[in-house]
């Protein structure tokens with residue numbers, strides 16, 4: 033009996049000791065992770081990443097979490113996650129992938145080696161890095177480059193010109209949700225950091241990457257969501273913080289279990305000000321509310337851009353957003369506190385959440401083990417001076433008013449006004465984001481189980497201006513000449529189609545010229561009970577000049593009418609910069625940017641599913657001479673194969689009726705009356721193509737060279753083993769090679 037009581041205590045002891053020593057031992061071996069000095073050396077920071085299909089709780093985990101010692105969970109190449117086994121995708125067998133931390137002006141060079149079997153192509157996008165002068169390095173499959181096919185490699189090389197907290201993730205199919213993501217932090221010398229006096233310490237380990245986490249591969253989750261007979265949730269099961277957590281994260285589990293995966297831990301000392309960098313790398317519909325028990329968060333920057341600081345008790349973050357905050361630690365403490373990551377929106381119903389530990393370290397408590405005593409309920413403990421930042425974005429019509437006094441409008445940019453804030457933009461682009469029922473052949477069969485059939489579960493389509501984006505058969509930036517002009521479409525070119533009823537699918541593109549000031553009016557016409565979609569634009573940060581929500585339905589005409597009457601209040605002074613911003617359900621956002629970065633820039637909802645099935649477009653910025661930037665020499669190209677688009681071959685105009693008259697509902701029944709299985713197979717293939725970017729059919733030439741997989745693999749494993757703690761950073765190149773001056 034006594035043993036039973038003591039066991040958890042021993043367990044707690046072992047966890048904290050091992051986590052702490054692991055952090056201490058790592059000691060930041062990456063020479064690029066350094067204090068940044070004005071006039072300091074610029075470095076070339078090289079990394080080699082091997083992307084693989086992998087497993088949580090693999091052989092590398094030995095007995096994790098099967099006995100009362102967590103050491104095994106912290107072994108190299110052990111992805112413990114939240115203690116549930118599933119198949120994953122990894123970079124160097126880590127989740128998150130290796131963090132990159134450099135100084136502004138350094139050059140980042142990442143050799144990406146695709147060792148994922150089954151022929152799937154992959155790319156890596158550097159979310160928040162604007163890729164000025166390097167648009168070909170943006171990493172969007174079929175927009176800026178060909179996917180890197182299996183057993184091939186590609187080297188990304190770009191200057192770290194955008195200071196702040198960023199992330200990287202795969203940008204082809206849904207791999208991001210399976211583990212292909214990580215952090216990039218670009219630091220500045222004190223002299224260039226407008227906020228350096230707000231904090232004492234900006235430590236490499238104070239980066240928190242939060243992600244929603246499903247216990248099955250995201251592609252399975254979506255297959256079920258789209259094709260199952262009854263409604264199935266697309267919600268994640270869990271959240272991971274820096275790849276760690278416990279499932280389910282409850283006090284009961286903490287007390288009853290003799291084995292458990294470790295929580296992420298962050299160490300601080302009393303009476304200091306720490307800069308923390310918070311990233312939501314999620315792939316699903318799970319905005320995350322982050323808070324630290326008994327501490328305030330002084331928000332200072334978002335998406336890499338500084339603003340006038342203000343203090344909150346929690347920050348709500350959508351997928352792709354980053355917030356930096358300063359944590360003022362308590363005066364004389366030696367305690368432990370919960371850091372809470374609470375999933376809202378779809379995640380609220382299932383109380384999806386995770387915890388991490390904030391631990392005050394001092395000579396007395398360093399080795400004494402304790403979990404916070406505070407409750408581990410889904411509901412955050414309320415405090416008197418509660419300020420929940422950005423709850424406004426999630427308001428539903430039947431909910432009480434959220435905290436209107438802590439929202440995006442409270443952000444005042446610290447950077448000087450620029451041309452984008454002038455009164456009259458050169459171009460105004462209206463974009464309607466919506467989720468509506470269409471006879472979408474990806475999820476329905478117009479005859480066998482039509483979109484509007486009685487008794488069927490129907491699946492809506494995600495669209496911008498009633499167009500579902502599909503990727504072109506060759507990358508727009510590098511192979512524009514290979515693409516038929518009718519590959520592309522937009523609101524104007526689709527006027528001859530009945531897209532308010534039909535399913536309209538094509539490569540959605542809007543065009544601007546270098547130097548133009550563009551105003552984006554983006555509205556979300558699903559009402560207040562609909563979805564709030566996080567909008568991400570590549571290649572540009574934008575100023576947020578207006579955010580508003582309507583009680584009645586919003587349309588393009590209504591906006592124009594209100595604008596004409598002067599009812600749209602634009603903030604043309606000190607408007608904050610963002611690159612990822614929620615579009616409130618039933619509301620609109622007005623954004624301003626100067627199109628000063630020629631290239632093809634993806635603009636999309638950052639919920640992976642929504643983007644992959646159509647809520648995306650390409651914002652093409654032509655150079656002043658009308659051309660796109662020329663590709664670097666020897667840039668990989670891919671073969672152009674015929675596009676398969678259902679709408680091209682078959683007339684979908686029919687607003688298919690119920691199942692009773694299925695045999696007489698238009699052309700489809702006739703065309704395929706004795707072979708509808710072919711249609712099904714075709715539809716399935718197209719669907720797979722879009723969701724996975726299956727590239728086995730695409731022949732890539734040039735720099736993407738076939739590599740002898742076994743050699744590479746052995747080499748990398750060797751490097752990881754030999755370099756010990758150094759391998760934690762994923763940097764497997766010797767110091768000499770890395771410190772090239774540029």
Ligand SMILES: *[C@@H]1O[C@H](CO)[C@@H](O)[C@H](O)[C@H]1NC(C)=O
Nearest residue numbers: 045046047100101102103104
């Ligand atoms: C846990 O196991 C490791 C290696 O197996 C060992 O070095 C360590 O002392 C153990 N810790 C405890 C608290 O038993």
Ligand SMILES: *[C@@H]1O[C@H](CO)[C@@H](O)[C@H](O)[C@H]1NC(C)=O
Nearest residue numbers: 282283284285286287288289
């Ligand atoms: C956990 O332990 C408590 C008492 O300590 C008990 O009431 C509860 O049923 C246990 N839960 C599980 C899941 O075993």
Ligand SMILES: *[C@@H]1O[C@H](CO)[C@@H](O)[C@H](O)[C@H]1NC(C)=O
Nearest residue numbers: 342343344419437438439442
């Ligand atoms: C946000 O701005 C409003 C209006 O100016 C103000 O009342 C509120 O206190 C601000 N909130 C914070 C957290 O600073």
Ligand SMILES: *[C@@H]1O[C@H](CO)[C@@H](O)[C@H](O)[C@H]1NC(C)=O
Nearest residue numbers: 464468497498531532533588
């Ligand atoms: C899209 O279609 C809906 C009807 O399904 C219509 O109400 C809406 O105005 C259309 N949007 C645009 C931008 O044309």
Ligand SMILES: *[C@@H]1O[C@H](CO)[C@@H](O)[C@H](O)[C@H]1NC(C)=O
Nearest residue numbers: 530531532533534685686687
């Ligand atoms: C668009 O399609 C719907 C449904 O098939 C039909 O009712 C409507 O009249 C069509 N509109 C136009 C302009 O063709």
Ligand SMILES: *[C@@H]1O[C@H](CO)[C@@H](O)[C@H](O)[C@H]1NC(C)=O
Nearest residue numbers: 691692693694695696705706
């Ligand atoms: C539709 O056609 C199939 C085969 O051609 C037939 O078996 C079925 O009874 C028809 N259904 C209706 C509702 O007419």
Ligand SMILES: [Cu+2]
Nearest residue numbers: 565637639642
């Ligand atoms: Cu969305």
